[in-house]
Amino acid sequence: MLGSTGSIGTQALDVIARHPGAFRVRALAAGGSDIELLARQVRETRPEVVAVAVASGRDALASALGNDARGVEILAGPDAATTVAGLGADVVLNGITGSVGLEPTLTALKADSVLALANKESLVVGGALVTDAIRRADQLVPVDSEHSAIAQSLRGGRRDEVRRLILTASGGPFRGWTREQMASVTAEQALAHPTWSMGPVVTVNSASMMNKGLELIEAHLLFAVPVPDITVVVHPQSIVHSMVEFHDGSTIAQASPPDMRIPIALGLTWPERVADVAPACDWTQASEWTFEPLDEATFSAVRLAREVLGASATHPAVLNAVNEECVDAFLAGRIGFLDIVATVERVLDEHDGPGDSHLTPSLVLETEAWARARAHELLARA
Known part of the structure; x- marks a missing residue:
């Protein structure tokens, strides 16, 4: 369980x-920001090993556990999560936030574990590194x-019967807003998602629609569907979570209330289902579902995602790295909401890409380091 104290981990x-x-x-x-919660999780689940990303985490967790630390190996440091990802568990749930999840993703696949992937960023930045590491169907x-x-x-x-994928988006808290209205958006407003309860980074990404851009890249890589055959539509009720349209005109949709425990449980037991994970839709009550096109002129993050897939193997890593830095800056009050995507686009325009170079972990790291440094330069002037 990677990212056990975060939103995905706690729900899992x-x-x-x-x-x-x-x-x-x-x-x-876990990252180590909430040692007391991690200690409670250790007491409840009694794992063999616990990994904490911060170097001081070993002593802090051992102190919080007291006598309950007996029989539990505690690892600490930036590579600790990667170490436990390679233990060979039946399933590794990667709920880490950000591209730091790439190495654990690759390690879990190499260890032949089933990887339940909530860390979309590792697939986005890793691209073929991740898809080439998959050893068997449904891994x-x-x-x-x-x-x-x-x-x-x-x-x-x-x-071969699939015509297109339809990704649904809630529209976030600023659905229907103009760019002028969003110019003065606060972090508090961006974090007030109308239908989902998520971590702060994912919630801001949802507000800017960057999350949907990352999900478009993820869908292309996961299902080998051409980018032009992936459509994004806004569905404010967040009941239909996405759809597949087949070439005979049929569309199959998956519907459930907005509760992440359902996809998490499926990730743990795929293709089997666990009973009574979350409440189902109440079909005896009148309800209304609406769908509308995404305003890509106002929310340009999805357009950027489409463009990076046709640019180079490292452009998605730039998109993600700069966005992560900009979201941190926005939450800290250093930049405005619209500056997030604007800065991402500017750095993407400056990135030449590696040409025909084969994507490697070191190339991803080098690209991310450059993108983050360039983002810091631009944000310092904001």
Whole structure:
């Protein structure tokens, strides 16, 4: 369980707790910002190993656990999560936020574990590094609600029958707003998502639609569907999580209330389902579902995502790295909301890409380092 104290991790542990005897937690990994929560998780799940990303995490966690630390190996440091990802567990749930999740993703696949992937950034920046590391069918199971919905819907037909994928987006808190209205948006407003409860980075990405851009890249890589055949539509109710349109005119959709425990549980047990994970839709009550086109002129992040896929193997890493730096700056009050995507676009325009060079982990790291440094230069002038 990578990212155990985050939004995905805590919900995954809730699924496990609700189904005693169905799962055994071998290892937990967390950043170390909430040692008390991590200690509580250790007491409840009794893992063999716990990894903390900060160097001081070993002593802090051991102190918080007291006598409960007996029999638990504690690892600390930036490579600790990667170490536990390679233990060979049946399933590795990667709920880490950000591209720092790439090495754990590759390590889990190399160890032949099933990878339940909630860390979309590792697939976005790793691209072919990740897809080439997959050793067998269904070794990588998507946990994002949209991609889980597509994977479920694809079971209704053959891949050669697919016409297009339809990614649904809630529209976030600024659906229908103009760019002028968004110029003065505050972090508090951006974090007030109308339908989902998520971590701060993902919530801001949802508000800017960058999350949907990353998900478009992820869908292309996961399902080998050409970018022009992936459509984004706005669905404010967040009940239909995505759809697959087949060439005979049929569309299969996956619908459920907005609760991440459903795709998380599927990630842990795919292709089987766990009973009573979350409440289903109440079909006895009148309801209305609406769908509308995405305003890509106002929310240009999806356009940028389409463009980077045709630019070079490292352009997606630039997109993600600069966005991460800009979201941090926005949440800290150093830049405005519209500056996030504007800065991403500027740095993308400056990136030449590696030409025909084969993508390697070191090339991804070098590209990210350059992109983050360039973003810092631009943000310092803001």
